[in-house]
Amino acid sequence: MFTWLTNPNILLSGFILALLQIVAALPWLRAIDPRSFDRAWRQPSALGSALGPMLSMWLIASFFLGYYGESASFQTYGRIYGSVLHLQLLIDLFIVIPVLLTVIWPKGGAVALAAYREGWRQPMYWLLLVAGALTIAVAVFLPYFTFGDDYKMMKQIGFDIVMLAPALFGVLAASISISEEIEGRTAITVMSKPINRRQFLLGKFVGILLACAAMSLLLGWVLNFALWAMPEFDAINKDRAFDPMPAMAKEWLSPYFTMLVPTGPARTIMQGTSIWFGDTFAHSLGILLGFGQVMILVAIATALATRLPFVINLVLCLVVYFLGHLAPVIVKETDKLQGAGAGVGLIRFFGNLFDTLLPALEFFTMGPAIIRETPLDLWQFAGYVLVLTGYAMIYTMIALIVGLFLFEDRDLA
Numbered sequence: 001m002f003t004w005l006t007n008p009n010i011l012l013s014g015f016i017l018a019l020l021q022i023v024a025a026l027p028w029l030r031a032i033d034p035r036s037f038d039r040a041w042r043q044p045s046a047l048g049s050a051l052g053p054m055l056s057m058w059l060i061a062s063f064f065l066g067y068y069g070e071s072a073s074f075q076t077y078g079r080i081y082g083s084v085l086h087l088q089l090l091i092d093l094f095i096v097i098p099v100l101l102t103v104i105w106p107k108g109g110a111v112a113l114a115a116y117r118e119g120w121r122q123p124m125y126w127l128l129l130v131a132g133a134l135t136i137a138v139a140v141f142l143p144y145f146t147f148g149d150d151y152k153m154m155k156q157i158g159f160d161i162v163m164l165a166p167a168l169f170g171v172l173a174a175s176i177s178i179s180e181e182i183e184g185r186t187a188i189t190v191m192s193k194p195i196n197r198r199q200f201l202l203g204k205f206v207g208i209l210l211a212c213a214a215m216s217l218l219l220g221w222v223l224n225f226a227l228w229a230m231p232e233f234d235a236i237n238k239d240r241a242f243d244p245m246p247a248m249a250k251e252w253l254s255p256y257f258t259m260l261v262p263t264g265p266a267r268t269i270m271q272g273t274s275i276w277f278g279d280t281f282a283h284s285l286g287i288l289l290g291f292g293q294v295m296i297l298v299a300i301a302t303a304l305a306t307r308l309p310f311v312i313n314l315v316l317c318l319v320v321y322f323l324g325h326l327a328p329v330i331v332k333e334t335d336k337l338q339g340a341g342a343g344v345g346l347i348r349f350f351g352n353l354f355d356t357l358l359p360a361l362e363f364f365t366m367g368p369a370i371i372r373e374t375p376l377d378l379w380q381f382a383g384y385v386l387v388l389t390g391y392a393m394i395y396t397m398i399a400l401i402v403g404l405f406l407f408e409d410r411d412l413a
Contacts, residue, residue, distance in 0.1 A: 010065045011303055014058055019058075021084065023059065051380065053333050069296060081273055083224070090221065108200075115206075116207040117178070119207065124173075128215070130216055132165035135157075135161050136219065140230050150230075152371055154230055155230075158226055165366075166215040166294050168319075169211070169212060169215060174208050175313040177208070196408055201407050205299065220280075227279065243379065244378075257273050299396040299397075300320055307406050323360065324360050326363030327355040327358060330354075
């Protein structure tokens with residue numbers, strides 16, 4: 001039972017597995033209690049008390065590897081290990097990125113950090129996050145009657161929720177926060193300090209967008225579990241639930257993960273971990289694609305909030321969202337009806353007008369990539385997503401420039 005104590009491979013593997021989790025936990029542990037954390041590094045006695053839990057994790061990981069040996073379930077344990085590591089890295093990201101922003105961009109970053117923290121504190125944020133996570137979980141068990149394509153339908157719903165929940169929060173937060181600060185004269189107090197209007201507006205936008213990104217990533221973590229569980233739940237159509245892009249990402253990542261540990265059961269755990277992060281990488285492309293819509297809509301809401309009240313801003317953002325999806329369809333269908341009458345010509349004119357002025361939001365959906373029968377190449381799809389992300393950034397900059405012009409001569413007194 002305790003032969004693992006004399007096996008250097010198992011002891012080294014257990015140490016590496018424990019060390020990865022400990023290192024990933026350091027940033028958020030410091031964020032919980034900065035004073036105690038900093039004191040622990042300066043005082044040997046406090047540091048010694050912290051070594052106890054670290055040693056315990058090492059021994060537990062080594063015992064687990066030695067006791068179970070070459071268990072058939074190790075790959076599943078590896079995916080669970082990867083999910084915990086993934087969540088810790090996400091929390092680290094939520095802590096480190098805002099701090100780095102204040103270092104790189106001190107004045108605007110301070111406004112962004114305040115808006116980011118305000119977003120986390122709002123009940124609406126947690127309501128949308130929990131509602132989105134529960135909807136994704138429930139979608140695993142719903143019957144879709146798609147003759148074997150339930151996995152694709154569930155995956156499409158999951159990506160839509162990961163996009164819609166942050167988009168709704170971002171539009172509401174930008175519409176309410178910015179317009180209330182302007183109408184309530186709070187913005188005057190902020191800008192009485194050495195912060196100009198440009199830094200105030202852009203800082204608000206960046207802070208709200210960071211909160212939206214955090215929600216997208218957390219919902220993406222839940223979606224990973226849902227897409228893992230769906231084939232197991234729907235065993236009849238399990239063979240139709242294969243997605244080549246996560247498999248390609250896993251094959252790419254697997255050598256880097258397995259090289260971290262010596263040969264033995266830890267290799268199998270790392271293979272499971274590479275499966276989790278392969279799924280994460282492939283699904284992150286879809287999340288980034290949907291986040292392009294979030295970025296554009298939050299930028300439009302931020303620009304309109306400088307002049308319009310909350311209700312009108314929300315209605316206009318909804319109009320932009322629906323017309324951004326419908327305008328290309330209207331143009332395509334009316335082009336088939338050339339010479340059908342003056343009414344069709346008028347519809348075609350407005351369709352082309354909206355298609356030219358409004359963002360092409362129909363490109364920021366995973367639907368075509370999911371329902372197609374021909375497998376997609378991971379790296380070609382990644383290039384496509386990067387191109388659309390660039391388009392979203394350009395449209396976002398245009399919307400923010402318009403917002404800065406509207407805000408520049410706005411009377412705040």
